[in-house]
Amino acid sequence: MTITRNLAQWDRAARFALGLLLIVLAYAGIVGPWGYVGAIFLATAVMNFCPLYRVLGFKTCTDC
Numbered sequence: 001m002t003i004t005r006n007l008a009q010w011d012r013a014a015r016f017a018l019g020l021l022l023i024v025l026a027y028a029g030i031v032g033p034w035g036y037v038g039a040i041f042l043a044t045a046v047m048n049f050c051p052l053y054r055v056l057g058f059k060t061c062t063d064c
Contacts, residue, residue, distance in 0.1 A: 005048040006059035015045035 007015070019041030026035025044050045053059055 003047065003049045005064050006050060006053045006061060007044070007048050008060040008062070011060040012045045012048060015041040019043075019045065 019038035022031065022035040022038025022041070025031040026033060026038070
């Protein structure tokens with residue numbers, strides 16, 4: 001299985017921002033430990049690949 005990108009730039013930026021926000025809020029104790037789920041958003045943004053998108057046959061980028 002090869003990892004082919006399936007995220008557009010705006011999708012990557014949104015995932016990165018949301019992931020970072022969730023981690024910061026969890027670290028500050030505002031949202032609780034479930035906020036560390038933001039690490040998944042960060043990882044998918046860095047890899048430019050979302051496994052769930054692949055399973056659903058969905059992608060946000062137009063040139064991939």
